[in-house]
Amino acid sequence: MYKSEQLALSLKHLIESGVWKPNEKLPSLRQQAETSGFSLITVMNAYQELEAQGLIYSKEKLGYFMTEDPNTIKIAKTVILNEKIEINSTIFRYLKSIQSEDIIPFGIAFPDSQLLYSPKLMQTLGQRAKHRLSYEQMPSLPPGNLDLRKLIAQRYCMQGIPTDPSDIVITSGGLDALNLSLQTLTKPGDYILLQETVFYGAWQATEHLGLKVITIPVHPEHGLDLDAFKNAITHYPIKVCLLMLNSQNPIGFTVSDAIKLQLAKLLQEHQIYLIEDDVYEELYFGHKKPLSMKYFDQQNRVLHCSSFSKTLGAGFRVGWVYAGKFSESIQHLQLMSTLSVNSFIQNALAEYLSHRYYEKHLKTLRNTLKRLKNQYYQYLIKNLPDNCQVHYYPSGYFLWITLPAYIDGNRVYHHMLEHKVSIAPGSLFYRSEKIPHHIRINCSFELNDKTQNALDLLTQYIAHYESNP
Amino acid sequence: MYKSEQLALSLKHLIESGVWKPNEKLPSLRQQAETSGFSLITVMNAYQELEAQGLIYSKEKLGYFMTEDPNTIKIAKTVILNEKIEINSTIFRYLKSIQSEDIIPFGIAFPDSQLLYSPKLMQTLGQRAKHRLSYEQMPSLPPGNLDLRKLIAQRYCMQGIPTDPSDIVITSGGLDALNLSLQTLTKPGDYILLQETVFYGAWQATEHLGLKVITIPVHPEHGLDLDAFKNAITHYPIKVCLLMLNSQNPIGFTVSDAIKLQLAKLLQEHQIYLIEDDVYEELYFGHKKPLSMKYFDQQNRVLHCSSFSKTLGAGFRVGWVYAGKFSESIQHLQLMSTLSVNSFIQNALAEYLSHRYYEKHLKTLRNTLKRLKNQYYQYLIKNLPDNCQVHYYPSGYFLWITLPAYIDGNRVYHHMLEHKVSIAPGSLFYRSEKIPHHIRINCSFELNDKTQNALDLLTQYIAHYESNP
Known part of the structure; x- marks a missing residue:
């Protein structure tokens, strides 16, 4: 055991025995070094370890403080940030594994x-x-292209979000867009808030940038748990949130306007920035496009990313990215x-968007996705055992499935891959020491003999899953 | 004055008075803190400042050491790394200033x-x-695209550089490519070696990544100064070099095979990596494409970047990037x-390159650039005052001009911009406290009334330049 781990462990015992009150300042690094006889570096490492475990937190120039009684903080959880290579490699291997053309791609992220x-669009291209248009070269x-930025700005304006082309940066x-926004708003060691179950790109990027990640769980009804959010921002010096609120990947929920409004107020009060990942914004099945957080943003605290x-x-x-005042930093x-x-x-996109083609294309796309998602959903609830829960939301093309707790999503993934079918195991989207008993299905592929057969294989495997193979 | 600056200054006096011998270990941070009464942080900052000034150097876990007598180290110079925003903003403003369509673009970096x-190629596109090719979406x-990587690998093989498609990563x-290579090979605080006068992207990237930059001057005859290189790698724990050796931007020289071979040996001996920026490799005017350092690379120490x-x-x-064993990290x-x-x-590039179109295109391009460069060169040596030096090398499309020491390249740039002509001031490519008396001219534009007029304006301004306007 390293000296710093030894020290962290003994400090943890002190913390658990209640030596320090919630929000009480801990001895300074120097004091602690003198008391303990360890070097300053060792003390620093030990404090950082305790911080990573969520037992203490730091304020710039002021030192380290006790969190609220750690046992009461069940809602906001910290994640220890030392698995950088491991996480990235998992995702890397996963993406490589499902790339082959002969695999039924229920696991991929793209429709x-x-x-x-x-x-x-192809005609325009x-x-x-x-023509010999020199500016293509x-x-x-x-x-980025001014015409394209104008047309993107127009689409924001149509939703009631005042936007100037200069607010937009093409990425x-x-x-x-997410990565540039994160780099602009954070420096290593900053606290960031993520949803507990979220697009794996968010995990990768935050780890790569050396950010301290605080997660809040998904609210079973509302998607975003405002109480958990308040709790997290009260207990940790969160600088930036990275959230998906419309057709969230992987689960699929869309957060209501009422909750978005509350969230905007909290961001304003606590002076926290939000990077909003809204790449599924156009894939709603209802009559009206859901509002983005940019709509509720009074203080230029939201960087809205889409594609x-x-x-x-x-x-x-x-x-x-709708970068607003951060446009120059991002550039x-x-x-x-x-x-x-x-x-x-x-150039081609700018020309294409200036006609009504895009709207027509989107309408057809939404209708098709709606039909397919319903077909998959009906099939799955009929053919999966009753102890599986298929989460249906009227947008996008993912179905998130909660399996019984004894079914390991990773095993389902590996089994299906052997049969040339990919699915996305839940373990890509969250970190848990429990068995990851979720899977995500991409339901944007027409049901034909092949895809139907793949779904049959999946439901049968789950129905006859044995916990000890 | 900050405490750390105060301490750095007094330590500098001690250094200059010869208290420590070359390569002697300095007092540890802790000892220094005790002796001086300053805090550990202050001492650390002071040492880092002295390091940035090239007076001392650090070895991991061993502490700080005196450099050779700093007065003798004239060849390798360190650069102080605290001007991040300022440098980047200068380049940013420069690039914005020359973007307008009504400006004669002698300042731009592209042909x-x-x-x-x-x-x-456009026909292929x-x-x-x-066709309804789903894989375009x-x-x-x-x-990246396997066919494209195969064709790029073939081009290396044709030069006698054994290459597998899996060595190549499309960027x-x-x-x-440069930025991904830098991120893969370095961590903040690492030493990197650059040419003293170099493409500004290298300055930006190294600063952004928090690297310590050591520069070597350009050899007036050979381009690369091997003695300076040896001196630098002997005195500093250089981990990576980032060099341009073929048609170097901004100066234009191409380093000989003999020197490249020596350089490869030194990299091998000292276990240093080289990121080779070779984006002008195809724009040679001679009969044979110059070899890249990859040709001389026995140990997979060269990451070759092109586009x-x-x-x-x-x-x-x-x-x-020819990434070799670093392919996975870059991905x-x-x-x-x-x-x-x-x-x-x-996809289109892969199809295009599989025919002989590219070779024909390159041949025409080289001939045109050769003709234009000669025209510009003849014009400039005829019309510029004798105390100006126009550096001609048989490749690429840049002419690097050394002005008399009293002519400020920045003033030339500003004056010409008022007359709707851009040039690249030398200050973009090096850091010097002296007047930056160089400019770079892009000579890839056909000489017509407009461009001829712009050149007239430039040569006249320089001929009648007054040092006190």
């Missing part, structure tokens, strides 16, 4: 590319390629990484 | 897009857009940032 095919430097897909990846094709790698980061986004595609 | 226009996950342009930006169009944002980073590169363009 069936057949549904995203827009003849008009083809026409642009015919020129990079459109940050913040290399939605993931790039064309889930509507026109993830292969294009075009996303954006600075682009000048050191991707420089800009493919100008040929940006 | 005239007219020259990069390849009808066959157009044809692909016509699908992201081609890292390491969002050459800058992304199609200088040959087919920077707007496409497609580059690559991990991509999974957290851009995810992948536009698959539509990758």
